[in-house]
Amino acid sequence: MIGGPIYDRVALIGLGHIASSMFWAMKRRGLVGHVSGYARSDETRETARRIGLCDTVCDSLEDAVTGADLIVLAVPVGAMGPVAEAIAPYLKSGATVTDVGSVKKDVIAKVAPHIPDNVHFIPGHPMAGTEHSGPESGFATLFDNRWCLLVPLEGSDPEALEQLRRFWEGLGAHVDEMDADHHDLVLAVVSHTPHLIAYTMVGVADDLRRVTENEVIKYSATGFRDFTRIAASDPTMWRDVFLTNKEATLEILGRFTEELFALQRAIRKGDGAHLHDYFTRTRAIRRGIIEAGQDTEAPDFGRVKVER
Amino acid sequence: MIGGPIYDRVALIGLGHIASSMFWAMKRRGLVGHVSGYARSDETRETARRIGLCDTVCDSLEDAVTGADLIVLAVPVGAMGPVAEAIAPYLKSGATVTDVGSVKKDVIAKVAPHIPDNVHFIPGHPMAGTEHSGPESGFATLFDNRWCLLVPLEGSDPEALEQLRRFWEGLGAHVDEMDADHHDLVLAVVSHTPHLIAYTMVGVADDLRRVTENEVIKYSATGFRDFTRIAASDPTMWRDVFLTNKEATLEILGRFTEELFALQRAIRKGDGAHLHDYFTRTRAIRRGIIEAGQDTEAPDFGRVKVER
Ligand SMILES: NC(=O)c1ccc[n+]([C@@H]2O[C@H](COP(=O)([O-])OP(=O)(O)OC[C@H]3O[C@@H](n4cnc5c(N)ncnc54)[C@H](OP(=O)(O)O)[C@@H]3O)[C@@H](O)[C@H]2O)c1
Ligand SMILES: NC(=O)c1ccc[n+]([C@@H]2O[C@H](COP(=O)([O-])OP(=O)(O)OC[C@H]3O[C@@H](n4cnc5c(N)ncnc54)[C@H](OP(=O)(O)O)[C@@H]3O)[C@@H](O)[C@H]2O)c1
Numbered sequence: 001m002i003g004g005p006i007y008d009r010v011a012l013i014g015l016g017h018i019a020s021s022m023f024w025a026m027k028r029r030g031l032v033g034h035v036s037g038y039a040r041s042d043e044t045r046e047t048a049r050r051i052g053l054c055d056t057v058c059d060s061l062e063d064a065v066t067g068a069d070l071i072v073l074a075v076p077v078g079a080m081g082p083v084a085e086a087i088a089p090y091l092k093s094g095a096t097v098t099d100v101g102s103v104k105k106d107v108i109a110k111v112a113p114h115i116p117d118n119v120h121f122i123p124g125h126p127m128a129g130t131e132h133s134g135p136e137s138g139f140a141t142l143f144d145n146r147w148c149l150l151v152p153l154e155g156s157d158p159e160a161l162e163q164l165r166r167f168w169e170g171l172g173a174h175v176d177e178m179d180a181d182h183h184d185l186v187l188a189v190v191s192h193t194p195h196l197i198a199y200t201m202v203g204v205a206d207d208l209r210r211v212t213e214n215e216v217i218k219y220s221a222t223g224f225r226d227f228t229r230i231a232a233s234d235p236t237m238w239r240d241v242f243l244t245n246k247e248a249t250l251e252i253l254g255r256f257t258e259e260l261f262a263l264q265r266a267i268r269k270g271d272g273a274h275l276h277d278y279f280t281r282t283r284a285i286r287r288g289i290i291e292a293g294q295d296t297e298a299p300d301f302g303r304v305k306v307e308r
Numbered sequence: 309m310i311g312g313p314i315y316d317r318v319a320l321i322g323l324g325h326i327a328s329s330m331f332w333a334m335k336r337r338g339l340v341g342h343v344s345g346y347a348r349s350d351e352t353r354e355t356a357r358r359i360g361l362c363d364t365v366c367d368s369l370e371d372a373v374t375g376a377d378l379i380v381l382a383v384p385v386g387a388m389g390p391v392a393e394a395i396a397p398y399l400k401s402g403a404t405v406t407d408v409g410s411v412k413k414d415v416i417a418k419v420a421p422h423i424p425d426n427v428h429f430i431p432g433h434p435m436a437g438t439e440h441s442g443p444e445s446g447f448a449t450l451f452d453n454r455w456c457l458l459v460p461l462e463g464s465d466p467e468a469l470e471q472l473r474r475f476w477e478g479l480g481a482h483v484d485e486m487d488a489d490h491h492d493l494v495l496a497v498v499s500h501t502p503h504l505i506a507y508t509m510v511g512v513a514d515d516l517r518r519v520t521e522n523e524v525i526k527y528s529a530t531g532f533r534d535f536t537r538i539a540a541s542d543p544t545m546w547r548d549v550f551l552t553n554k555e556a557t558l559e560i561l562g563r564f565t566e567e568l569f570a571l572q573r574a575i576r577k578g579d580g581a582h583l584h585d586y587f588t589r590t591r592a593i594r595r596g597i598i599e600a601g602q603d604t605e606a607p608d609f610g611r612v613k614v615e616r
Contacts, residue, residue: 024615024616028615102530127526127527127529127530128529128530129530130607130608130612131594131607131608132607137607139607139612139614139615139616140615140616141612141613141614141615142612146529147526147527149527176526185518185519186519186523186524186527187527187530189512189513189516189519189524189532190513190523190524190527190528190530190531190532191527191530191531191532192531193509193512194509194531194532194534194535195531196568196571196575197505197509197568198531198534199571199586199587199590200564200567200568200571201501201502201505201564202590202593202594203567203586203589203590204497204501204560204563204564204567205497205498205593206589206590206592206593207563207567208497208563210490210493211493211494211497213593213596215494215498216494216497216498216593217593217596217597217600217602218435218455218484218600218602219435219455219457219494219495219498219499220498220597220602220603221435221436221454221602221603222410222435222436222437222495222498222499223498223499223500223502223503223506223538224497224498224499224502225597225602225603226502226506226534226535226537226538227502227534228590228593228594228597228603229534229594229603229608229609230531230534231587231590231591231593231594232590232591232594232595233587235583235584235587235588235591236584238583238587239580239583239584239587240580242574242575242583243575243578243580243583246575246576246578249575250572250575250576252512253568253572255512255515255516256508256509256512257565257568259508259511259512259515260504260505260508260561260565263504263507263508264558264561266550267504267550267551267554267557267558268554268558270551270554272547272548272551275543275546275547275550275551276543276544276547278507278511279507279539279541279543279546279547280543281511281514282507282510282511282514282536282539282540283539283540283543284514285510285513285514285521285524285525285536285539286439286510286536286537286539286540287540288521288525289525289528289533289536292525292526294525294526294528294529294533295528295529295533295536295537295611296611299438299439299440299445299447300438300439300537300609301537301608301609301610301611302609302610302611303603303604303609303610304438304447304449304450305449306447306449307332307336307447307448307449308332308447308448
């Protein structure tokens, strides 16, 4: 690393999908000096020790955060407040606390009050992840070419912010800044509502008596299986997202239902022109996503082996 | 091919995604003798000639179907009836007509009346496809390990049915039989409703003023981009699907809306237990799909390069 590590000592609180990916990405580039980690359960801490996740796995929050320059809260959104409260007494003066939670307004409301005046709090959220969870699901390349949103608070220290930005860039991400309100609305559109809809569709299929689960599974390559990937994500993480980003999710769900009803009416009335127009308009966004390097152009996400 | 080709002469009507995949899959195994093809536009016929799609590309339906033992209708569902009417006078006695349309009741109603008594009509539907369309999008492996549904009519000739079954198995597929009503309901669940929902979600994102298209694109890896793949499918094909599988699609959409409202209410009321239970239940189906070899277990459909 040119100019030495970005942080000397980093503490990861929570050792799941995001924290473990951060660890491997830090090690790949020698981004930091020492990484300590803490997870709630004995099981996760043991797994972490076995696979070499973190330089030191600690059995208490106190041990993990003591002396750390950067503390990353990587637990479900609903656990952020209690964890912040529990670590507050052990935070080093001048340290930075950040988080990776999928919701920002609620996390700020729950965490900020516990952060001492001599510690920086800069919320964050990497726009990356897979449907897998837990300490063994992380990998170093998760953040490559993805975006990380930083959500500085009023009066955030510019140097601490700049350091955190360089850290995320070192992990492979591009960094943007945004305020918490806008973050939560954007995420309701690109992530939270799509997840709720996918869960719903899979739930409907699971619940029908007239179509068997076996049929759903066998014929899923016609579209359904894409929804099951998203709907296989961690239930606790997603429960917390919907409980804490209630307002924006309900707003976007309202818009979604409106549009769905309009299409439903077009189907009922046999309005082919309306359907064709709608289905044509939505193609442009896909092209944009591929051109921006945010998805593959290969058919079926490259799942199929294409051969002539 | 042990025992020689399954059909001597095959005619492909429509030279798009499905027909071109069938052609390359037939050639891979020497499944048939000669393949003739017809497409509506000069442009598609020229492309087909350029890339060697079909042994003979014909400029008229008459030339394409004359002498054929198997005629495959591979055009949008709404075009099946007119095409069947146009080819009827040229069909050879004892030939089999099949189709690959995504809807079965409507296709049967529109096609069957045109088929002469001395010709077999056995509807079919391969449960495979990607978001791409047109003559250049096909590939030989599309049907490998996927299912093809055959929908024999009352009094279908058992030998003709058996021959068509062997043909699809030769293309790489497993074959099931089903009646048209049940087919259309199953497809409404696994394919048609998921597509409508994906189109709707992408439409909502496209339409919002407060979240820019650029934001949607940059942050799409958080879930949204999966929906854009499905919503990039051919507008004409999907318009026809919804116009012709109206009843079953509206039924499943009704169920979907009910469930979505229940989840929406749980979010509004802060009922975390309801959300957590729902999100847990939907994971089992994903496991079933992976175990059945219908999707990859790799995170993110294998789009990401996983590295430690
Ligand atoms: N997964 C994604 O796609 C994604 C993307 C961006 C942001 N995020 C955000 O990242 C955060 C972590 O998600 P993840 O995917 O890494 O989750 P994960 O793989 O399920 O890991 C969660 C970690 O948090 C710990 N934990 C759970 N509940 C806790 C509690 N009440 N108190 C203390 N620790 C607790 C768990 O400990 P045990 O293992 O001991 O139970 C585990 O180590 C969440 O806020 C999520 O919103 C996730
Ligand atoms: N794509 C899938 O995922 C999938 C999966 C299973 C079943 N299917 C079904 O397979 C059939 C074909 O779909 P595809 O994906 O192969 O479509 P495609 O790639 O868009 O090709 C459609 C073909 O039909 C021709 N065509 C279109 N309208 C016509 C008309 N009015 N009269 C005569 N020919 C016409 C087109 O000719 P030009 O090129 O000259 O316009 C083109 O050759 C549809 O019934 C669809 O429901 C599709």
